[in-house]
Amino acid sequence: MSFSAIFVQLLNGLASASSLFLVAAGLSLIFGVTRIVNFAHGSLYMLGTYTAYSLVQWFGGGIPGFWSGVLLSGVIVGLFGALVERLLLRRLYHAPELLQLLATFALVLIISDFTLWAWGPEDLLGPRAPGLAGAISIAGRRFPEYDLFLILLGPLVLGLLWLLLTRTRWGTLVRAATEDREMAGALGVNQAWLFTSVFALGSFLAGLGGAIQIPREPAVLTMDLSILSDVFVVVVVGGMGSIPGAFLAAVIIGVLKAMCIGIGNVHAFGIDFSFSKLTLVVEFIVMAVVLVIRPWGLFGRSQGAPRAASTEPPLNLPSPALQKLLLAGLIMLALLPLASDRYTLVLMTDILVFALFAVSLHFIMGPAGMHSFGHAAYFGLGAYAAALLFKHVLPMELALALAPFAAGLGALLFGWFCVRLSGVYLAMLTLAFAQIAWSVVYQWDSFTGGSNGMVGVWPAQWLASKTTFYYLALVLCAGGTMVLWRILYSPFGYGLRAGRDSPLRADAIGIDVRRQQWLGFALAGTFAGLAGAVYAFSKGSISPDALSIPRSVDGLVMVLMGGIQTLTGAVAGAAVFTWLQDSISRQTEFWRALLGGIILFLVLVFPQGIAGFIRERWEARSGRSEA
């Protein structure tokens, strides 16, 4: 590649870095002050793009029309963000942090369907920017003027934000609240107002970041999640809460991605290597490397433990009554095929699979306190291992038996890195690894079937009927759940909880917390892999969706819907979620919005999760009858 080509790619990278920075700065600000990981941030970006597209069309093409349309889109999205904060998130500040995350994910679903409803499924490309529609010649190549404008916009916004944060009272209060919001409150700072304004500013930046994209990239319905993972990476690499960090990280990642596209295929040492295929993973590789070397990102600082020591409630053994209930449920599940049709059996098999998946996620999230945003990686690894082993070498039974261990090995490898971090950083790294696994599977056409996945992954003859397979799933998934639950009440399980509540004290009494967490992570991965393997054979095919981000989020939703600090919550959450998804996706085209609405409702009404809610009722009732 010639020097001038490299140079132009460098400029390209810088231009895309600007939009990335705007969105990331918004996310970082919001996280810093409210401690909310705003999953809906990518959706705000998407809204910005679509709104700008419409406004610019409506205002007409001239210079004032275009630029006021772009700016106004940012303002509209900012107001929308403020509204979301006031009407929704404000009710959840006293709820567990993860629940706020669930609420923002529900918003993702709703906004996604709203966009589909309002703008339709076609990609929409905006007009060129009037006044900057031309191109200039750089090193003998033509380079769009608009991209030069974007290159300048990034540092400009960085400078303005810096002034805002260091030279105004508002900025001082924001920085104070980022560090210790309770103390700021005790000094008379109204957090509610501060949170709303930060949310508005963050959303404005996201909307503006989306709006400035219209001359460069078409508005598409998938842009919410694709920018979200980019932005997570930028914020984590830069350091959560650091605006200059976000800028540096956006530049690094924007440039590296552009370079990978620019370099393309390279033939060296007799090997063909495609750099453009690396584009999807390069940012996650950067993130993994940075987090291992600097666990809090380039400019981030160690987050102190939360001020109010939040000890989790104990994980009680199921009461005798509940144990009887579980046993009765199991018997009913065993008798189910006698009284149900084929469709119900398939749905029930799905529910069993996802129950085990959710229980394995709960295993590391609840008792071990490691919040994984990428648990689908192990589900998918298990599914793909089963399919590949079956296709290439082994009979189905052996493939099914070995696949979980492949997932376990993957979890052992990824987990080694993950347990070195904690909190949001750990969550982001798990997400990064899942995305790497997804990219590999998605792009390795010759081995994994690429985006088409693999078909013909059918169970052995004797397991082929839906009923027999249902029993197989019941034995494996219920069995796996029992094993995981049993482990939680073994010394190993107690050690995990000790490590979660006080790593320092656990260390001091001789528990190797990190090793314990590592093994717990691998164990959870193994069982997720088992669920994945059963899933592959139940469907007869497998696609990269099995380890995509939405699948990971499904797992999170199940666990949180059920109630994270209950034992049986994950099962309840998986059952309700899978059933809901199945039944409403058959009702309406806009099932995502409906599902999002239901999640929001559940979050607002049962902040302690379904199982947690039932338990509280139960305790309140038995408490009263005792008294």
Add this chain to the structure above:
Amino acid sequence: MLELKGVNSAYGRAHILFDLSLSANRGEVVVLLGRNGAGKSTTLKTLIGLVRPLSGEISFGGRRIEQLEAYQIARLGLGYVPEERRIFTDLSVMENLEVGRQSPRTGAPQWTPEKLFGLFPNLAAMRTRRGAHMSGGEQQMLTIARTLMGNPSAILLDEPSEGLAPVIVEQMANTILELKQEGLCVLLSEQNLHFANLVADRAYIIEKGHIRYQGTMTELAANEQIRATYLSI
């Protein structure tokens, strides 16, 4: 000026304060004495609204405040200086003061950074220094100065002498007496009887969340038995 009546407080399921009642007046320094874990900090946190009481009445300047948020209570003119100092380490001295700033209120002394630097001369020399780069004693000065920027009419001090060098402790005692001179109501928690003797007019002794004794400092000094039972180690 400041009054608790029959207050009960808890962290989750742990009941900390039991039917606690106490009061403090304008221009008076009242000390809450007790051992570690007796409930001193919880009492102050309940007053400022960081812990919401289960039951009981709290009034400040004639207004009921037990249902208010911390920021609302602070804006009524009740200042709070936490035990762990909790200054904003990312912010400079001046910025820390800015966070505490509120508009002037009638009936309470009015503070500016310059006036505070008169009270805490050490701070004057480090206006742009970040909180992270200050010594413990300097941080303790800053945290009081920051609270005074809100022009409070009453101030809660959680173990102000803890972990300070003797010479600084003396300075702290003088500061508290100056605040009293300005007409502030001061309620402080202490384990250090010697320090309490330097500054306080009256004392309450708290043990396991119950008030066990109340009286003037002179009365307490005369009561060997009470001191032996509740305060000596």
